[in-house]
Amino acid sequence: MLNLDGSPLDCGRIARAARFEEPVALTSEAWARVAAAHRGAARATERGPVYGRNTGVGANRDVAAGAEGHGLRLLRSHAAAGGAPLPGEAVRAMLLVRINQIAVGGSGISPQTTRALLSMLNTGALPSVREHGTVGTGDLAALAGAGLTLVGERPADAPWAPMRGFPETDALALISSNALTLGRAALAVADLDPLLRVATVTTALSALACRANPEAFSAEAARAAVVPGAATVARGLRELMGPVRPARVQDAFGFRAAPQVQGVVVDALTELAGLVGSLTAAAQENPLVVADGVVHHGGFHMAGLTLRLDALRLGLAQAAPSLLGRLRALSDPAVTGLPAFLATGPAGSSGTMIIEYTAASAYGVLRASAAPASLETVVLSRGAEEDASFAPLAVRQTETATAALRTLLACELLTALRALSLRGSDASVFHRARHALRAQGGEDDDTGDRDLQEDLDAAERALPQLGAPLVPQSDTVSERAEASGF
Numbered sequence: 001m002l003n004l005d006g007s008p009l010d011c012g013r014i015a016r017a018a019r020f021e022e023p024v025a026l027t028s029e030a031w032a033r034v035a036a037a038h039r040g041a042a043r044a045t046e047r048g049p050v051y052g053r054n055t056g057v058g059a060n061r062d063v064a065a066g067a068e069g070h071g072l073r074l075l076r077s078h079a080a081a082g083g084a085p086l087p088g089e090a091v092r093a094m095l096l097v098r099i100n101q102i103a104v105g106g107s108g109i110s111p112q113t114t115r116a117l118l119s120m121l122n123t124g125a126l127p128s129v130r131e132h133g134t135v136g137t138g139d140l141a142a143l144a145g146a147g148l149t150l151v152g153e154r155p156a157d158a159p160w161a162p163m164r165g166f167p168e169t170d171a172l173a174l175i176s177s178n179a180l181t182l183g184r185a186a187l188a189v190a191d192l193d194p195l196l197r198v199a200t201v202t203t204a205l206s207a208l209a210c211r212a213n214p215e216a217f218s219a220e221a222a223r224a225a226v227v228p229g230a231a232t233v234a235r236g237l238r239e240l241m242g243p244v245r246p247a248r249v250q251d252a253f254g255f256r257a258a259p260q261v262q263g264v265v266v267d268a269l270t271e272l273a274g275l276v277g278s279l280t281a282a283a284q285e286n287p288l289v290v291a292d293g294v295v296h297h298g299g300f301h302m303a304g305l306t307l308r309l310d311a312l313r314l315g316l317a318q319a320a321p322s323l324l325g326r327l328r329a330l331s332d333p334a335v336t337g338l339p340a341f342l343a344t345g346p347a348g349s350s351g352t353m354i355i356e357y358t359a360a361s362a363y364g365v366l367r368a369s370a371a372p373a374s375l376e377t378v379v380l381s382r383g384a385e386e387d388a389s390f391a392p393l394a395v396r397q398t399e400t401a402t403a404a405l406r407t408l409l410a411c412e413l414l415t416a417l418r419a420l421s422l423r424g425s426d427a428s429v430f431h432r433a434r435h436a437l438r439a440q441g442g443e444d445d446d447t448g449d450r451d452l453q454e455d456l457d458a459a460e461r462a463l464p465q466l467g468a469p470l471v472p473q474s475d476t477v478s479e480r481a482e483a484s485g486f
Contacts, residue, residue: 034105041294116150208244410456
């Protein structure tokens with residue numbers, strides 16, 4: 001049971017609850033804040049105009065709301081979206097984040113609607129949420145569609161008893177949130193965190209296969225980098241590799257600068273995780289219910305989230321060429337002392353040559369996904385809303401980059417394991433990684449020309465097993481985010 005009290009939510013905690021359908025409840029203190037905010041919003045509405053409660057929205061902000069049914073009309077008019085339906089885990093993450101935001105106190109949503117949202121989440125009676133319909137100033141279409149499912153005007157994924165007597169003033173309060181964007185961002189962080197640890201494993205395997213100089217991974221070198229994440233990566237490499245007799249005084253950048261380029265990504269992910277966690281506990285609704293009334297504001301604008309997502313993807317795109325460089329090194333007899341392309345068949349055998357092409361293809365996708373979403377903007381609602389953060393686009397690009405990164409890491413894992421197998425390595429990290437590959441149906445002993453598709457697929461399936469923390473728990477992303485002050 002996950003008890004929500006309006007405190008910041010760890011991205012991994014959101015992912016586990018959303019993916020394993022963990023039951024969710026509110027604490028008694030949270031229920032008290034919800035009720036108090038609902039009463040405060042009602043008092044403010046009696047005194048004068050309150051955006052979306054007794055006025056229109058957008059360019060209609062100065063128009064007094066008309067006849068009875070304003071709330072339902074608001075939901076109906078904002079619920080249309082396009083694109084493919086999102087997976088259930090994204091919808092559950094959205095609901096979980098929205099409920100935790102409501103628990104902060106500040107939305108003015110009624111306890112009745114809050115209970116209905118909890119029931120929707122816990123029974124699996126999820127709304128259908130489409131991909132397109134938000135630009136980073138509130139996930140209006142997604143949450144309005146959820147509202148229509150609450151009242152029975154749209155179907156749910158499971159049997160659902162529609163909510164009766166939906167409070168008209170809850171409509172805007174329900175949809176004035178970036179809960180879907182934040183939920184998806186949390187899932188992306190949870191997916192990337194173990195992959196960054198896998199990147200340390202695959203780098204160590206390649207470095208062992210090429211007998212890279214471990215001085216580049218020393219604590220002294222990491223301190224000179226002045227990049228906090230570099231120390232984390234360097235420490236992981238030292239622990240994984242152990243003693244090495246280097247083949248060269250100095251290696252190519254794919255090895256020598258690995259702590260620096262990967263460390264930047266570690267730090268970017270830490271900052272993103274901290275911000276996402278903070279935003280899950282922020283009452284950013286417009287208007288915001290406060291002790292003596294309401295505050296109209298633009299705090300829902302996700303410029304900060306977009307910039308951090310952009311920084312993360314740019315870091316991934318900057319780090320990927322080093323991985324491609326290691327793949328080239330693994331194929332080069334002058335570096336490894338092994339056959340070209342790690343092929344042991346007749347002259348002209350191709351070995352792992354195609355793996356380099358596959359990795360390059362994935363890198364192209366990762367690099368394209370790094371285009372900054374923060375440069376986008378749009379003018380909407382007759383000019384009343386003349387800017388947008390496009391944070392949802394940044395999240396979609398991050399999901400795309402994550403999928404490409406999995407392929408890149410699988411390519412390095414498979415190639416490095418073959419090189420170490422040919423070398424007859426006794427390194428413990430080699431045996432652990434080989435066991436993970438073989439547990440997924442992969443093979444690294446047959447080095448003749450053959451179809452490597454099953455091996456590459458097995459390498460990608462093996463990545464989660466290799467993503468367990470390699471450094472003290474204080475260096476996992478959730479702990480680093482907490483330490484960063486968010």
